Amino acid sequence: MSRVVGIDPGTARLGYGVLDEGRGGQVSVVAFGVISTEPGDVGLRLHQVFLGLEALLAETKPDRAAVEQLFFGQNTTTALAVSQARGVALLALARAGVPVCEVTPSQVKQAVAGWGRADKRQVQLMVARLLNLDRVPEPDDAADALAVAWSALGADGRRR
Amino acid sequence: MSRVVGIDPGTARLGYGVLDEGRGGQVSVVAFGVISTEPGDVGLRLHQVFLGLEALLAETKPDRAAVEQLFFGQNTTTALAVSQARGVALLALARAGVPVCEVTPSQVKQAVAGWGRADKRQVQLMVARLLNLDRVPEPDDAADALAVAWSALGADGRRR
Numbered sequence: 312m313s314r315v316v317g318i319d320p321g322t323a324r325l326g327y328g329v330l331d332e333g334r335g336g337q338v339s340v341v342a343f344g345v346i347s348t349e350p351g352d353v354g355l356r357l358h359q360v361f362l363g364l365e366a367l368l369a370e371t372k373p374d375r376a377a378v379e380q381l382f383f384g385q386n387t388t389t390a391l392a393v394s395q396a397r398g399v400a401l402l403a404l405a406r407a408g409v410p411v412c413e414v415t416p417s418q419v420k421q422a423v424a425g426w427g428r429a430d431k432r433q434v435q436l437m438v439a440r441l442l443n444l445d446r447v448p449e450p451d452d453a454a455d456a457l458a459v460a461w462s463a464l465g466a467d468g469r470r471r
Numbered sequence: 472m473s474r475v476v477g478i479d480p481g482t483a484r485l486g487y488g489v490l491d492e493g494r495g496g497q498v499s500v501v502a503f504g505v506i507s508t509e510p511g512d513v514g515l516r517l518h519q520v521f522l523g524l525e526a527l528l529a530e531t532k533p534d535r536a537a538v539e540q541l542f543f544g545q546n547t548t549t550a551l552a553v554s555q556a557r558g559v560a561l562l563a564l565a566r567a568g569v570p571v572c573e574v575t576p577s578q579v580k581q582a583v584a585g586w587g588r589a590d591k592r593q594v595q596l597m598v599a600r601l602l603n604l605d606r607v608p609e610p611d612d613a614a615d616a617l618a619v620a621w622s623a624l625g626a627d628g629r630r631r
Binding site: 352353354355357358361381383387390391392394395396397398399401402404405406411 | 512513514515517518521541543547550551552554555556557558559561562564565566571
């Protein structure tokens with residue numbers, strides 16, 4: 312069995328999703344949610360993200376992690392802020408000895424929705440369906456993190 | 472007396488410069504240099520940056536820190552990588568309880584060279600002169616970090 316944590320980084324909210332994959336390929340949901348931080352000093356927010364992620368990794372002990380690569384959309388200021396949180400997430404993973412696989416947004420869409428240009432909502436609906444959840448996981452950051460985790464399944468040999 | 476550390480973030484090299492400012496406004500150099508990391512996994516590099524910065528802060532015990540704000544130049548991939556290291560630096564500062572002042576590149580140029588559009592080399596030459604150093608500090612990242620520290624002097628009331 313192999314456990315993967317998917318991470319959707321952010322300073323206000325970092326989404327996470329933890330999945331187990333059995334030898335036969337069956338997938339089960341271990342946990343998902345967000346680490347939220349209070350508005351204020353960015354250093355303190357990053358510290359909250361770091362502590363929350365440290366606790367999650369200690370509790371769930373994933374074998375590996377998947378983190379989406381960042382690209383530039385319209386909002387470059389947001390991209391820089393997300394990148395800061397991403398650095399803190401990569402640090403927490405390195406300190407916990409969890410190897411990281413970086414996935415692109417189109418790899419995530421392809422893996423989950425079967426189409427590299429699927430829209431955000433399609434991806435979220437497909438995540439719920441693939442994981443046999445009654446409804447789309449909330450908030451969005453948690454659903455996105457589950458999609459990222461899903462896209463990294465089978466990376467140890469078998470491809471979906 | 473007040474001690475400020477200036478930081479020029481990066482994954483391969485993080486520059487730092489530590490300055491003391493006396494009550495009369497006299498400034499002395501405490502330390503400057505770079506924290507260098509080995510090529511390889513970005514998480515491990517960020518961890519080296521984090522550990523190096525933790526050690527520097529424990530040793531020099533600055534009262535506050537100055538970190539340059541990032542803007543987008545030509546190379547957006549570099550900006551994202553620098554931003555990751557910047558997040559790790561802000562985390563280390565928050566954990567050490569060091570308040571951070573963010574300065575813009577033009578504030579740094581203005582403070583050091585007297586002109587917000589001075590070029591990189593002018594800024595470095597002026598840093599050496601202002602700090603009574605025989606030559607421009609090397610590598611560039613260390614000189615840049617000293618310039619950032621200089622720009623934050625007097626921020627506790629007196630303005631240069």
